Amino acid sequence: MERVKRLAAEHEVLIISKTSCCLCYAVNVLLRELGVSPLVYELDQDPDARDMEKALVRLQGCHTPAVPAVFIAGDLVGSTNEVMSLHLSGELNRMLKPFKVVQEN
Template sequence: MEKVKRLAAENEVLVISKSSCCLCYAVVVLLRDLGVCPMVYELDHDPEARDVEKALVRLHVCHAPPVPAVFIAGELIGSTNEVMSLHLSGELNRMLKPYKVVQEN
């Protein structure tokens, strides 16, 4: 759990991902299209991945796959469904505004 908290605190926009996950890829592409450069932490390159996945399952409080796990400003936003719902409502763009590489006019 500490590793997840540390990663979330150290990165403005964080996606905990697996390189083989198409939903993870789609979320990362969406965030980049919205103008942010998320830190993408690939679980399949981490020897402690099992512990990180267990922590994510505890944070999600559900039995859904733990990735992608999206954090903005240290807070867990959720996985694909939550991110897409926020995007469709316009809320995701508002949440990401302070972290955009290219600011809107």
């Protein structure tokens, strides 16, 4: 659990992902198109990922970890459904504004 919390706290925008997940890729592209540069942590490329997955299960309150798991400013935003809902409402852009690489005019 501490590792997930530390990564989330150290990076403005964090995506916990799997390389084979098309939804993880789509969320990563969306966030980049919105002007942020998230840290993407690939679970399937870490031999110690099992501990990360257990932490996600506890944080998400589910039986299996949902990826992508998106954190903004240290807080778990959610997975694809939550991110897309926030995007469609305009709230995601507001949440990401302080972390944009290129600020809007």
